[in-house]
Amino acid sequence: MSARIIDGKTISADLRGKVTDAVHRLRRDRGLVPGLAVVLVGGNSASKVYVRNKSKAVTEAGLQSFDQHLPENVSEAELLDLIGLLNADEKVNGILVQLPLPPQIDADKIIAAIDPDKDVDGFHPLNAGRLASGLPGLAPCTALGCVRLAKAVHTSLAGLEAVVIGRSNIVGKPVAQLLLAENATVTIAHSKTLDLPSVCARADLLVAAMGRPEMVRGGWIKPGATVIDVGINRIAGESGKEAKKPRIVGDVAYGEAKEIAGAITPVPGGVGPMTIACLLLNTLHAACMQNGLPAPKI
Numbered sequence: 624m625s626a627r628i629i630d631g632k633t634i635s636a637d638l639r640g641k642v643t644d645a646v647h648r649l650r651r652d653r654g655l656v657p658g659l660a661v662v663l664v665g666g667n668s669a670s671k672v673y674v675r676n677k678s679k680a681v682t683e684a685g686l687q688s689f690d691q692h693l694p695e696n697v698s699e700a701e702l703l704d705l706i707g708l709l710n711a712d713e714k715v716n717g718i719l720v721q722l723p724l725p726p727q728i729d730a731d732k733i734i735a736a737i738d739p740d741k742d743v744d745g746f747h748p749l750n751a752g753r754l755a756s757g758l759p760g761l762a763p764c765t766a767l768g769c770v771r772l773a774k775a776v777h778t779s780l781a782g783l784e785a786v787v788i789g790r791s792n793i794v795g796k797p798v799a800q801l802l803l804a805e806n807a808t809v810t811i812a813h814s815k816t817l818d819l820p821s822v823c824a825r826a827d828l829l830v831a832a833m834g835r836p837e838m839v840r841g842g843w844i845k846p847g848a849t850v851i852d853v854g855i856n857r858i859a860g861e862s863g864k865e866a867k868k869p870r871i872v873g874d875v876a877y878g879e880a881k882e883i884a885g886a887i888t889p890v891p892g893g894v895g896p897m898t899i900a901c902l903l904l905n906t907l908h909a910a911c912m913q914n915g916l917p918a919p920k921i
């Protein structure tokens with residue numbers, strides 16, 4: 624039987640609608656309009672498109688957008704100065720520096736310079752520590768999106784065997800921490816994991832975040848499992864007479880997996896749209912925290 628498709632577009636649209644309503648109430652009742660500053664340095668065309676989409680979503684949700692576009696050759700000191708200004712600006716509740724940064728800039732140094740309470744990407748070491756310690760803070764948006772998609776299928780994640788493939792600071796580790804906080808039994812797999820197919824086969828919930836096109840095969844998946852595919856891989860079209868355009872695929876062989884899984888996210892249209900929706904949510908939460916207000920339950 625074919626799996627239920629977890630529709631990230633619909634789920635993210637619902638989340639964005641709820642954030643928009645909460646922003647409207649905040650403006651009406653407190654005169655507060657949360658603001659987000661997205662900082663782009665130079666930037667390849669993918670980064671530019673991504674930043675443009677973020678800004679559009681921010682404005683549509685009724686938030687203030689304070690975008691900053693710096694030239695490719697900006698120095699680390701100049702970028703640190705800008706971060707200092709944004710940290711001090713009361714209208715700016717969230718700061719996001721689009722990665723990757725050019726080689727003259729140490730990304731870790733920039734992330735560490737962001738006020739942790741404005742770190743809506745959730746990458747600051749203090750927020751990583753808060754997440755690991757179960758303290759309130761800002762968690763990375765893609766990881767939050769993955770957990771929301773899993774919860775669209777399972778009313779509770781407690782007791783589920785969850786396997787997360789990938790241990791990056793921006794996806795794998797925070798997904799694992801969030802699933803642990805939901806009381807799942809979590810295994811983190813990575814490039815040195817032995818016999819990955821057997822590890823995956825025990826997962827009721829499988830999160831694939833390794834950036835390896837279609838690596839997880841249908842036969843690795845436990846029948847009925849929920850599969851969250853974080854991967855975004857651009858692969859070349861087939862050559863020959865009917866040459867196809869490059870296409871985007873996930874880390875899971877979708878065609879095979881959907882015949883075995885109980886539920887699965889498509890790529891595109893699964894985790895991707897959730898990331899921006901969770902960024903809006905984080906900005907709203909940051910604004911509430913900074914103003915001593917409880918975060919709306921969304």
Ligand code: NDP
Nearest residue numbers: 765789790791794813814832833834853854855894895898
């Ligand atoms: P990284 O390259 O930072 O991390 C990849 C992780 O996967 C590493 O922990 C690595 O292990 C592991 N890995 C690599 N190869 C294998 C393998 N053969 N077997 C098992 N594990 C492996 O990637 P990111 O975490 O930044 O991103 C992962 C994917 O998610 C990418 O496709 C990216 O484009 C996508 N992404 C999607 C987003 C969205 O909004 N949907 C947002 C962010 C990322 P090790 O640590 O041992 O090297």
